[in-house]
Amino acid sequence: MSPTGPEARPGGAPAPGAEAALAVRLIEVDDESGGQRLDNFLMRHLKGVPKTHVYRVIRSGEVRVNKGRASADTRIEAGDRIRVPPMRIAERPEPAAQAAPAREFPILFEDDHVLAIDKPAGVAVHGGSGVSFGVIEQLRRARPQARFLELVHRLDRETSGVLLVAKRRSALTRLQDQFRERETGKTYLALVPGQWPARLKVIDLPLRKFTLPGGEDGAGERRVRVTDRDDPEGMRSITLVRISPATPPDAAFSLLEVTIKTGRTHQIRVHLASQGHAIAGDDKYGDFELNRSLAKRGLKRMFLHAWRLQFDHPATGERIALEAPLPGELDALVGFNHSQSPPTGLA
Known part of the structure; x- marks a missing residue:
């Protein structure tokens, strides 16, 4: 794909090691890039532009898809025309400390697709918004021979558990279609x-x-809240909740099996808190006071775990069911809840 708009170099010659600022560009999406998220598309075509700046221009509306505003998670299609505002390439490479280190993660399933x-927990799925790198960047660094690695879906940074990565473009689009049509089964603990x-x-x-x-840039932290049903900016969100058999009667805590029918930002967290x-x-x-008490018992993260995931294999159509066991620090708290009365502050 190639820019169809002009590329100007205002301000004279750039400093050594720097690229000049670009004029507004129009990029047409080709068939191979159809189905990608807008943020991923831009970051692949704006090498040297800080991720935080890419997200900032998307949020501000300076990036347009077919002349309309779009969000970072907008799915672009072949033939879309994307307006990219003037941006200056970084004058020097990111410090080595900021480069994504190669890392593999525990594998639950893998084949050619x-x-x-x-x-x-504690690892972002991708870089951006103040995060230098995430799972996908680390995987790409660990697997330089891989021609294609893309996230199929997202998990919050604080959430552990099953995460899918596509190894082929065809697999990515078919799996994302399943998520979009609610044909997958996602259950959290x-x-x-x-x-x-x-x-x-x-x-x-x-x-x-x-x-x-x-x-620092005037854009505060993003949050989510329950809103009125007639709120035009409210998104319908459905969460199913089942009390786990691992929850004993009269326990201080309830272990819940939570299935989401819609995939909204922070959906489980906000629905349960509501x-x-x-x-x-x-x-x-x-509850911040409760969290401090739990931290003394070793829980230094949020107890939300992507436990089970079911989907149809993108090539064979076979139904795949995956399960990620509870991490040790979460399993230990479940055991404590099952076997003992809570100490003061945990009731």
Whole structure:
């Protein structure tokens, strides 16, 4: 694919080792790039531009797809025309400390079409928004011979568990179609304080994104809240909740098996918190005093784990069912909840 607009070099010759600023460009998406997220497409074609700047110009509306505003997760299609604003390439390479180190992750399934890993908590799935690199950049560095590696879906940085990576473009589009059409089965494990009401099995409440004030660039941290059903910016969100058999009667915490029918940002976290049962260890929507008490027992992360995932294999059509075991620090807390009365501060 090639830019169809002019490329100017204002301001005279660039400094040594630097590329000049570019004029507005129009890039037409070819067949091979159809189905990608807008942010991934731009980062592959704006080498040297900091990821934080790429996300900033998307949020500001300076990037346009077919003359319209688009979000970072917009899926582009072959033939789309993308307006890219003037940007200056970084004058020097990123420091070595910022480069993505090669890393492999525990493999749950792999063949020529798809890779499923058990993502640890605390690792972003991709770089951007203040994160230099994530799982996908580390995998690409660890597998330089791989011609194609792309994330099929996302997990929050704080969430552990099953994460799918496509190894072929055809696999990516077929798997993403399944996620979009809700043909996959995604079940999470979440630990919440108190006794979850057994009758509360479906949460059907719209969610709306908003931004907290602040931040060095004026763009604060993004959050999500439950909103009114007539809110035009609210997105319908459906979460199914089942109390795990591992939850004993009268326990201080409830272990929940949570299935999402819609994939909204922070959906599980906000839906559970809206019912008065925020996820243990959640530093955005949780009980901060409780979190401090849990940290003393070794829980220094949010108790949300992508436990099970079912999907149709993109090449064979076979139904694949994967399961990632609870990490040790989460399993230990479940065992404690099952075997002992809670100490003061955990009840």
